[in-house]
Amino acid sequence: MPAPRSKKAPKTFEGDEEDIAEFLEIYECCADDAQLPKAEWVKFMFRYLDRAQRLTFEAFDGYATEDWDVFSTSIKEAFGGAFQTKKCTRATLDSFIQASAAELITTDTELHVYHRGFQGIAAYLITDKQLSEKD
Numbered sequence: 001m002p003a004p005r006s007k008k009a010p011k012t013f014e015g016d017e018e019d020i021a022e023f024l025e026i027y028e029c030c031a032d033d034a035q036l037p038k039a040e041w042v043k044f045m046f047r048y049l050d051r052a053q054r055l056t057f058e059a060f061d062g063y064a065t066e067d068w069d070v071f072s073t074s075i076k077e078a079f080g081g082a083f084q085t086k087k088c089t090r091a092t093l094d095s096f097i098q099a100s101a102a103e104l105i106t107t108d109t110e111l112h113v114y115h116r117g118f119q120g121i122a123a124y125l126i127t128d129k130q131l132s133e134k135d
Contacts, residue, residue: 001030001031001034001036001044001047002030002034004047004048008030009030009048010023010026010027010030010048011023011026011048012048012049012050013048013049013050013053014050014052014053015050015052015053015056017079017081017082018082020075020079020082020083021079021082021083023048024072024075024076027045027048028041028072031044038068038069039066039068040066041068041071042062042063042066042067042068042071043066045057057075060074060075060078061073061074062074088121088124088125088128088130089125089130090125090130090131092121093118093121093122093125093131096117096118096121097118100114100117100118
C-alpha cells in the first residue's frame, strides 16, 4: 500500500461526506493493486483516516472482525447520501446558469469550466428525458 500522504495514496479522510465515495473507491483500488489480502483491508484503512475519524470507523460493523464486506457496507450506510445517485432537474440547470451569470468569464479556462459544468447537467437531463436536444 502507498505510504499515507504520498502521491499515489488516498487523500486522508477527514469526515466530509462529499469525499467518502471517492475515498473508498481509491482505497479499494490501491488495496487491490497492492494485492493486499481482503482480511487486512480494514486495519490498513486506518492509515488513511484522521484521528477523529478513527474512533468513528472503529464503531462500524465489521471492524472488530476485520470483515471488509461488512465494514464497507456499514460505512456506506453511515454516509448514505454520498452513495446515492445525484439527480439533476431543470431547476438544477437554471440555478447553475444563474450562478454562472453572476461571475464574469474572462479566460478560456473559466469558459471550459463553465462548459463542462453545463454539459454535465444537460447530458443527465437529456438522458433522463427531462430536456430535449432542441432545448
